[in-house]
Amino acid sequence: MAHEIPELKVENLVVEYVTEDAVVHAVNDVSFEVPKGSTMGLVGETGAGKTTTALSIMKLLPDPPAKLVSGKIEFAGEDIVPYSEKQMDALRGSTVSMVFQDPMTSLNPVLTVGDQIAEVIRRHQRVSKLEARTKAKEMLELVGISGDRAGEYPHQFSGGMKQRVIIAIALACNPKILIADEPTTALDVTIQAQVLSMMRDIKQKFDTAMILITHDLGVVADICDTVAIMYAGRIIEYGKIEEIFDDFKHPYTEGLFGSLPNLQKRHEKLKPIKGLMPDPSDLPTGCYFHPRCKYATAECAKRQPKKTYLSDTHYVECLAYEEGTGVKIEGGDIK
Amino acid sequence: MHRYILKRLVQLIPVILGVVLIIFLIMDLTPGDPARMVLGNMASEEAIAAFREEQGLNDPLPIRYLRYVFDMLRGSLGTSYRSSRPVIDELLARFPATMQLASASIIFALVISVPIGIVSALKQNSLFDTVGMVAALLGIAMPAFWLGLILIISFSLKLDWLPSSGSGSFKHLILPAVANGVSCAANIARITRSSMLEIIRQDYIRTAKSKGIGKMKVVLKHAMGNCWIPVITVAGLQFGTMLGGTVIIENVFAWNGVGDFLLKSISAKDTPCVLGGIVMFTVVFSVVNLLVDIVYAFIDPRIKAQYQ
Numbered sequence: 001m002a003h004e005i006p007e008l009k010v011e012n013l014v015v016e017y018v019t020e021d022a023v024v025h026a027v028n029d030v031s032f033e034v035p036k037g038s039t040m041g042l043v044g045e046t047g048a049g050k051t052t053t054a055l056s057i058m059k060l061l062p063d064p065p066a067k068l069v070s071g072k073i074e075f076a077g078e079d080i081v082p083y084s085e086k087q088m089d090a091l092r093g094s095t096v097s098m099v100f101q102d103p104m105t106s107l108n109p110v111l112t113v114g115d116q117i118a119e120v121i122r123r124h125q126r127v128s129k130l131e132a133r134t135k136a137k138e139m140l141e142l143v144g145i146s147g148d149r150a151g152e153y154p155h156q157f158s159g160g161m162k163q164r165v166i167i168a169i170a171l172a173c174n175p176k177i178l179i180a181d182e183p184t185t186a187l188d189v190t191i192q193a194q195v196l197s198m199m200r201d202i203k204q205k206f207d208t209a210m211i212l213i214t215h216d217l218g219v220v221a222d223i224c225d226t227v228a229i230m231y232a233g234r235i236i237e238y239g240k241i242e243e244i245f246d247d248f249k250h251p252y253t254e255g256l257f258g259s260l261p262n263l264q265k266r267h268e269k270l271k272p273i274k275g276l277m278p279d280p281s282d283l284p285t286g287c288y289f290h291p292r293c294k295y296a297t298a299e300c301a302k303r304q305p306k307k308t309y310l311s312d313t314h315y316v317e318c319l320a321y322e323e324g325t326g327v328k329i330e331g332g333d334i335k
Numbered sequence: 336m337h338r339y340i341l342k343r344l345v346q347l348i349p350v351i352l353g354v355v356l357i358i359f360l361i362m363d364l365t366p367g368d369p370a371r372m373v374l375g376n377m378a379s380e381e382a383i384a385a386f387r388e389e390q391g392l393n394d395p396l397p398i399r400y401l402r403y404v405f406d407m408l409r410g411s412l413g414t415s416y417r418s419s420r421p422v423i424d425e426l427l428a429r430f431p432a433t434m435q436l437a438s439a440s441i442i443f444a445l446v447i448s449v450p451i452g453i454v455s456a457l458k459q460n461s462l463f464d465t466v467g468m469v470a471a472l473l474g475i476a477m478p479a480f481w482l483g484l485i486l487i488i489s490f491s492l493k494l495d496w497l498p499s500s501g502s503g504s505f506k507h508l509i510l511p512a513v514a515n516g517v518s519c520a521a522n523i524a525r526i527t528r529s530s531m532l533e534i535i536r537q538d539y540i541r542t543a544k545s546k547g548i549g550k551m552k553v554v555l556k557h558a559m560g561n562c563w564i565p566v567i568t569v570a571g572l573q574f575g576t577m578l579g580g581t582v583i584i585e586n587v588f589a590w591n592g593v594g595d596f597l598l599k600s601i602s603a604k605d606t607p608c609v610l611g612g613i614v615m616f617t618v619v620f621s622v623v624n625l626l627v628d629i630v631y632a633f634i635d636p637r638i639k640a641q642y643q
Binding site for chain 1: 537538539541542544545546547549550556557560561634635636637640
């Protein structure tokens with residue numbers, strides 16, 4: 001197969017929040033592709049720019065203060081960055097949908113859940129009110145809620161059920177691209193598992209290209225095909241799930257895996273990554289991770305690493321893998 | 336819901352009894368003998384004594400209070416000292432005029448203030464927002480009687496478009512309703528703006544935007560649906576207050592309403608009319624508040640759930 005046009009392609013995306021006192025560099029030159037039917041995990045700490053990336057794809061950045069400075073966002077080869085609000089509204093909810101982070105606050109408290117699902121159907125499909133309502137009930141059934149509850153209000157549902165309703169809204173018009181922003185973070189573990197398996201089923205059924213934003217590596221392992229590790233607004237390592245989980249290269253990725261509790265050695269202390277994420281309005285020079293990196297050398301503070309491809313699908317942004325930088329990783333867990 | 340309404344109506348009883356007691360005490364403490372005020376300085380001692388006896392003014396305060404309460408239970412608010420007509424008739428004759436003025440004022444206020452509040456919030460810190468909010472501040476700061484006089488001077492005396500006083504036609508209603516409604520509108524505009532500012536940053540607004548339904552629908556359906564509670568609260572309070580008679584506006588425009596009547600009764604020390612007026616005001620104000628609370632239930636299903 002020749003190079004197929006991916007469902008979603010983000011190229012050199014740069015997003016800043018411009019305030020009176022500072023410019024916050026939220027997303028710094030991010031590129032990735034998500035083909036049809038595949039899922040990319042976007043992993044990183046709070047403040048790494050994951051949600052900003054997602055909102056850019058929806059073109060729902062709060063403007064002001066957010067500014068999409070440069071880059072391309074292509075839906076099936078079509079760049080949507082120059083699109084007007086009206087053109088975007090035709091895509092939002094039908095071609096591209098988003099499942100938001102907090103189910104408790106993401107539904108309108110004064111409208112019935114049935115109305116909230118039917119609304120998006122009425123917007124994008126030529127159906128009568130009655131048909132939209134029937135379809136809304138079907139969507140509820142699809143996410144495992146009885147269709148009879150369509151007339152109820154969000155406060156009558158539990159957190160997990162609200163998240164299912166939000167997923168039902170996002171999927172109501174069979175979007176080609178689905179962005180799930182920490183869909184399970186606000187839910188307890190058993191409900192998490194249910195929601196995740198439901199999302200996996202639906203993804204397979206509709207062949208949706210999906211971005212799953214999370215900081216839970218377990219969730220990533222469960223449903224993603226590729227993983228992008230984000231740090232301070234950059235994707236510092238990217239690869240297929242096996243490449244990242246079995247053969248991670250970046251010291252930050254190592255830190256992420258190192259900070260997971262080990263079930264076999266329960267007495268072992270957790271190994272946190274020392275320090276905090278840099279202030280995005282005052283990013284360090286060179287590699288953004290060098291102040292926290294245990295392998296950092298003087299060179300790391302001077303030169304910003306480029307993408308180094310370790311295979312067709314796996315790249316890392318770290319000077320240790322670039323030719324002739326003299327930076328070496330020694331004595332760590334990195335193979 | 337029915338139980339809730341019933342409960343609220345029952346709660347009204349102690350409120351009314353308390354209000355009557357307080358007014359009784361205040362009227363008793365203020366100087367001036369009602370008999371002397373009603374009959375005039377030329378009246379003989381005998382006539383005054385007879386009046387006092389006839390009206391039961393010689394009885395001690397607790398007796399008078401209890402007598403008033405029992406009369407009230409029988410549906411009587413006493414008779415006016417001045418006109419010798421039942422107080423209830425005097426009030427009911429004037430209430431429709433007050434009701435008309437209050438309704439016109441609140442409708443005027445809502446119609447201009449809610450759109451201003453919404454647009455100010457959506458275009459926060461724009462020229463419209465700044466001008467709108469300065470105007471709102473002026474509207475609150477401006478005394479209603481002064482505005483009334485300005486309106487009379489401009490629209491009645493200078494332009495001769497509208498009558499300066501009296502009631503009856505729609506034309507008579509315009510100036511007092513505007514004079515009365517401006518400060519109310521200013522209040523509502525400010526509250527609409529601030530609650531709108533909060534609501535448009537809510538997650539569910541982002542969800543609504545992500546459906547591609549367009550900005551108008553996001554604002555009018557999703558944001559406004561959540562914005563009504565504070566707006567109705569303020570509007571309800573203002574409406575309740577206005578139903579008690581907007582004393583000064585009624586006076587300025589010679590509007591024959593409850594407020595004007597109450598003012599005249601106070602200066603004549605016509606105790607039964609003052610009491611009756613205030614009892615009516617208490618009841619009306621409480622009922623308006625109850626109505627506002629009931630309206631809440633229709634706006635917000637979460638509140639409705641609490642009433643059950």
